Amino acid sequence: MINIKQVTRTYGTKTAVDGLDLHIPRGELFACLGHNGAGKTTTIKMMVGLLQPTSGIVEIAGFDVVKQAREASLRSGYVPDEPYLYDKLSGREFLQFVAEMYGMPNDVAAKSIDKQIRDFGLGGFVDQLAESYSHGMKQRLVFASALLHDPELLIVDEPMVGLDPRSMRLVKDLLKSRVRNGGTVFMSTHTLAVAEEIADRIGVMSQGRIQFLGTVAELREQLSSDESLEQLFLTLTEEEPANFVS
């Protein structure tokens, strides 16, 4: 589903992603981990067409995201860490606009919008202007819009930030359900417990490269440790938690 071949992306003299090779098959929930500036968001931005690789190829469902950006984005849904909503549109109007953007026929769009409203519990506020929404409401609407066209791939950047426990549970169930139904999920997160709980495979990025690729069990095996993913991550990236206790 996702094929990243020898991708490098530079910002001036700084290399954000350095010769990245990554293949994620259909039906997998992949969690991309790494400290700030490791290259996770740059990788995601290249996958969704916001950035173009300096070298290498990114393919989504067989489509090159540079040469066939529209075909690739038709097959993916993107939930950014800081989502954008039109303040002066209601949630329903926003969903209708997104449906048009993805070329959905009116009857299919109407059914899909109703389904998303039900699934994400948007009924109470979907006809209010988005400017009045709380962070959680916005996040639910953005998930609904990303899934409206039923994409094969869902790309999620920091899905748990600012969510209450109930919403977090909703998101985790949703991601697992997508994968159960044959979809693919690429998730970038700092919430290691969530990655440990739901990811099929994890990739740990550091300085633009994949430092570890595999399951959590494989990571434990590699580091010969039974610690939590948080401790394993810190060990792998050689970052010790700050000692605040004198």
Place this chain on the structure above:
Amino acid sequence: MATAEIQLEAPGGKQLPTAASESRAFCLLRARRLNTMAGHALRSMRVQLVSISFASVVMWLGLYILFQQGFHFIHTGLIHVGMRTQFVHAIFNVFFLALTVMLMFSSAIIMYGNLFKTEEVKFLLTTPARPERIVIHKFHEAVFFSCWGFVLLGSPMLIAYGDTALAPWYYYLLLIPFMLAFVLIPAAIGSIGCLLVVRLLPTVRLHALIILGAMVIAAGLYSGWHVLAYQNRNLMTMSWFTDVLTRLEYSEQRLLPSWWLSTGLLEAAHPSHSTTGRPAWLESFYFLAVLGSNAMLLQLILARVAVRCFRVSYSELQGITRSKRNNHVSWIDRVVSLICRPLPATLRMFVIKDLRLFRRDPMQWSQFAIFTSLLLLYFFNVRRFDYAGTLEQWVTVISFLNVAVVGLILSTFTTRFIFPMISLEGRRFWVLGTAPIKRDLVLWGKFWFACVGAIPPCSLLVLASDISLKIVTRLPLVAVIHQVTCWMLCLGLAAMAVGFGARLPNLREPSPSKIAAGFGGTLNLVLSALYIMLIVLLTAVPCFFWTETGWLREINSDQSILFGGTIGLGTPGAVVIGFSLMLILAGCATIVPLRIGIRAFRRLEF
């Protein structure tokens, strides 16, 4: 989940939206947003709407009267119809050429912000929307922003001309399509330029803009000089008109859209004077067709450039790293720190912080540069008039008029740049609100920032005007009054912008230009204009009559001018009273808005 499974099994069945459906979606999006905003404005902003409409109507009528008087003056001065039309044609050419250049630049700047700095475009680029559709969508927004100013300025002039020239009905009907077709051309050129500059010169885009801007300003100054560097004292004579026409010839290039617009409109306005033998209305339609087809062609070119450039430019622009700033205080900050030395250290830091935020925001300082260029152009041209030789009795009036012009331009500066500051501060209030400082200091910081930025340049401009009009040597006391009036204007306008900015903030809007264009900004602009008028009149009227009855009496025998002297306005006592009243008014205009603002700011919840 049934639908999901079916579609996952057959992913190839998904269809990209057609261009027509995409276009429809964007139209619907715009219509819905406009509808929501209009509904919101009608429901909860009625007072603001009425005030803005009233101010716009007053401004429109003022411009209309001004233009009508101007055209009437030309009509009475130039009896020969052909010569008159030729003269008006030349004026239209210059006016629309200047507008072409300004619209090109403003569109380029607006498009840069619209395309590369907004979250909306970031979102749209992740959807299957065509890049050219996104660019055209944002282009139409830029045209709308450029267009309303053009309509507000251009329509009173064109309607006034139609009235004076007794134009037929279809002249008025053609105004809207002519203006719309015209405005699209410079806007499209500016937008294409913006995309190409970002694509070809991504790392030096700002430098390219500065160089281009400097070239345009230089060209404007040169043309201003070229037209006005003329010492013919026989104003409104045939030789004067002929000479002016010769000097305006540079704008009469037949490949310029400004020429198509002015010629097309004049053909429509004068049905009996078609130059080609064809009916004038048909000739006018030809020019409209030329404008329209060029506008459409340029939109097509813009779309093609967008296809080739936009995504890759967007991506490259994100990849540019900003150079690290050296950890030392810049010379500008050192100068401002020196000027603000009498202020407490915390206040000084606020002033320097605001200055840094301002000069590091290209959208802010580029608009500031445009305003400043216009002001400089005015003063550059003022000194070219030979007042001392031909209009000696009006020298005092003109000098006060210059003070008023400085005030009016300053009021646009304070409304555009100072008024939104409190609203913008609201978004960063977590740092100021939790710091161990009094809230009042934030407002005082803005006030002193505005004063430090306004007083030195305004004072210098007024001094330059007084030197060129020989006020400094002939009437030194009037020059002193000008300076004090100017300082009072600066203090009052700064206080009003800060005070009303705190009293009527818009904490939700991140764009300073939109904050300034709202109700609070408009109210501030109107009250500022009123304040300038009162302040200048209080000193100008007694000074005028005083100089008329005193120093100029020997050379002036016009009894109507001396009328003021007979009712006591020409005495030194009247000057002192006027000056004192001006000081009192300035004190009130400084203290009252600041108090209102401080009180509101103390209560404000962020």
